[in-house]
Amino acid sequence: MITEQRKKIIINDLNEAIKLFQRIKNDDGPGSAEYCDYHPFYENTNEHLAHLLRPITIPSDSKILTVLASGDQPFNFINNGATYVDTFDINKLTEYYALGFKRTALLSLSYEQYLSLFFSNDNEEAEQLENYVIESMPEDYKCFWKEYKYVIKNLGYKASAFDLSIDDIRDDYYIKNNYLLNEKVYKEFQQKLLNAKINFTHANVTDLSTKFSQYNLVYLSNVMDYYKTVLYTDVSPQEALLKAVELTKEIYAKNVLNPGELMFSFFGTGYANEVFIDPTVEGEKRMYYAPYTYPSHRGLKKGKGLW
Ligand SMILES: C[S@@+](CC[C@H](N)C(=O)[O-])C[C@H]1O[C@@H](n2cnc3c(N)ncnc32)[C@H](O)[C@@H]1O
Numbered sequence: 001m002i003t004e005q006r007k008k009i010i011i012n013d014l015n016e017a018i019k020l021f022q023r024i025k026n027d028d029g030p031g032s033a034e035y036c037d038y039h040p041f042y043e044n045t046n047e048h049l050a051h052l053l054r055p056i057t058i059p060s061d062s063k064i065l066t067v068l069a070s071g072d073q074p075f076n077f078i079n080n081g082a083t084y085v086d087t088f089d090i091n092k093l094t095e096y097y098a099l100g101f102k103r104t105a106l107l108s109l110s111y112e113q114y115l116s117l118f119f120s121n122d123n124e125e126a127e128q129l130e131n132y133v134i135e136s137m138p139e140d141y142k143c144f145w146k147e148y149k150y151v152i153k154n155l156g157y158k159a160s161a162f163d164l165s166i167d168d169i170r171d172d173y174y175i176k177n178n179y180l181l182n183e184k185v186y187k188e189f190q191q192k193l194l195n196a197k198i199n200f201t202h203a204n205v206t207d208l209s210t211k212f213s214q215y216n217l218v219y220l221s222n223v224m225d226y227y228k229t230v231l232y233t234d235v236s237p238q239e240a241l242l243k244a245v246e247l248t249k250e251i252y253a254k255n256v257l258n259p260g261e262l263m264f265s266f267f268g269t270g271y272a273n274e275v276f277i278d279p280t281v282e283g284e285k286r287m288y289y290a291p292y293t294y295p296s297h298r299g300l301k302k303g304k305g306l307w
Helices: 004-025 048-053 074-079 092-107 111-119 123-135 139-154 183-195 207-213 223-230 236-255
Strands: 064-067 085-090 197-202 217-219 260-268 274-277 287-290
Touching: 004 092, 004 139, 048 074, 064 183, 064 207, 074 085, 074 092, 074 183, 074 217, 085 207, 092 123, 092 139, 092 197, 092 207, 092 287, 111 123, 111 207, 123 139, 139 217, 197 236, 217 236
Parallel strands: 064 085, 064 217, 085 197, 217 260
Antiparallel strands: 260 274, 274 287
């Protein structure tokens, strides 16, 4: 049963998703660097999460806070041992995609079918898989996606949940995700995902230190790009970076449980360097510079640090 309050939220989000679709069709959609409540979502991660998380053992009682984005952040943490993950995102549609569509696809499709959902050149097969996933969803998400497809079809388009996605990273997403490495790993992951809890809160990264409690691990991905592309467009990228570093330090102080526990954040392309913060060592706060763009975690170099 969907409560009246939840129904209202879903209808509002649905109307906004439809408006976004129409804006995209009219070539008036938000650019991929603009972040707002309703925005195209990433189908799959563009980070090499399998590589990044390989050295990290996650005790099952760990509290984790991560950006939701494509869902691959919480999914990779869960495959590495987490059972409880809080997520946030500025984009409300990430919830419907990652926790509705993608989580259901992972729980209901075989390994081969899951890869086909993204890879298949056979449109009919992909559509059948998509419809099967939508029918298998929890009621609230099913209501959103069924209605979305119905309205878009009535507008005269071939409707798909992927209409609203950023799909430029389809080619190698399966090696970037630790839960997709092979069929055996995938099957074990399905069980872990079933037993895990993922919460979502619609929030801006600037709200983390006030809206969220404390965690063993906070993962910010490249959400700090927001500082450069939205919040501080009138100052130099270097100044915006320093502001972003200030916020990262505040989040570390307020949201990370114990000194020495983990917090990751990297600042994306367009700053002087990509910067990856990893204040892990005995309460010492260190910053690492990664010289190239994605996957920035390969070949980390310890830098002088900004604090
Ligand atoms: C920066 S994007 C890039 C994709 C990401 N690297 C991945 O692997 O999925 C990550 C997500 O951060 C979200 N995001 C960006 N700026 C944000 C902000 N200021 N607060 C909260 N979420 C933000 C976007 O909506 C998007 O879903």
